[in-house]
Amino acid sequence: MEVQEGAQQPHLVLAYKLFLLSHPDVDDIEKVRLRDEVVDAVKIHDMASLFESLSASSVLGIDAAVLDSMRTRIEDEIKKLDDKIADAEENLGESEILREAHLAKSLFFIRIGDKVLIQLKITEGKTVAVGQKMDLVFHTLQLGFFYMDFNLISSPLTKLRSKLFEEGGDWERKNRLKVYEGLYCMSTRNFKKAANLFLDSISTFTTYELFSYDTFVFYTVLTSIISLDRVSLKQKVVDAPEILTVIGKIPHLSEFLNSLYDCQYKSFFSAFCKWTKFWNNGQIKLDRYLQPHFGITCGKFADSLFSVP
Known part of the structure; x- marks a missing residue:
């Protein structure tokens, strides 16, 4: 999911709205507005798994047609991404273009809110630059904060602190890591x-x-x-x-x-x-x-x- 410089990650904005939507101290009128905004965000980004879980828990209304439409678009997009990966492998070999094709698939899974971490690991395997490897870990951490999954956060943090920093890494990413780790520590x-x-x-x-x-x-x-x-x-x-x-x-x-x-x-x-x-x-x-x-x-x-x- 594209994030403009200086803007909060859209998934984290959505996570905050979902938190408020389930909070007993938020009044009903506000929840009506939040529910509309959540539905819009989930539809825009084809977050089928989240839509299904929210429907099952009665946070959102069940709409089978919308869910089927999301799943169809997801399948179509995954096929396009796989075709690009196959083309890069057959015609370009191990290259930056192949790495970008795998990255696109990783970012797509993140966009739809799926914890398909194996694709991130594949992308990391195609990545040489330490800074780019660190960015992949930051994507994982953002997904962890979206779900408030501390198991998903703690392991990547350890990886960033140790292995990747031993290999290098610029000061800007190191400073970003401190904030991510600080947020994790405060949350725990x-x-x-x-x-x-x-x-x-x-x-x-x-x-x-x-x-x-x-x-x-x-x-x-x-x-x-x-x-x-x-x-x-x-x-x-x-x-x-x-x-x-x-x-x-x-x-x-x-x-x-x-x-x-x-x-x-x-x-x-x-x-x-x-x-x-x-x-x-x-x-x-x-x-x-x-x-x-x-x-x-x-x-x-x-x-x-x-x-x-």
Whole structure:
């Protein structure tokens, strides 16, 4: 799926809408709008497997004609892609063109939301450049975050950190990896490691396919408040120019951070209540990465209030 520079990966936008669609705190009127947008996205990208599973779980209405039409288009497209691969193998041999043909098939499976990882492995086998191999792993990670499949995320992360980085890799991809790994750590409650990885990436952030820079700053401040000692919090967060430029855009976050550091606990608890209720035009528990840990995260905030020296 094509992603414009600076734009969030469309599958992750869809994943967020699916999360809201199943959330009990989202009102029915909003869910009607979300359901229409989800149906449109699923149809546009021929996500037959997802459409079938959503229909089976009664999230979307069952429409056999639409599902059959999707499957027909998928079969036709796979045949075209296989024909291109066969032509490249017969007439061009081991070449970049053959690799691009396999890549096109991999990206097609990703577009329709299928976990056909064997095609990505085949494409990797045809890939020589380390940077291109790393990009294939990033595609796998995006698929993992779409499904919130941590088994699908952890193994590729290990591969990127070890084998591929030993072979090389440019600084931009290495910095992107820190954000991916930070998001994984935050999603699995390793807030300290997440904070360190996010802070290392604060001045080099380019990972807009995951989320906006404002959201990245929000995650950075959140995990840092939980994890850092008072001195480090001051140096790395409170006075950080990159954070200061955007923290005012995020409702109540500046008040929350600074009142905690300044020991202004009345203001802190006021901001705490507002901030946990209003993030991203909704409650913090409407964040799909944080919602499973909402109670634990708030508890850690309370602990941090009394443990920061």
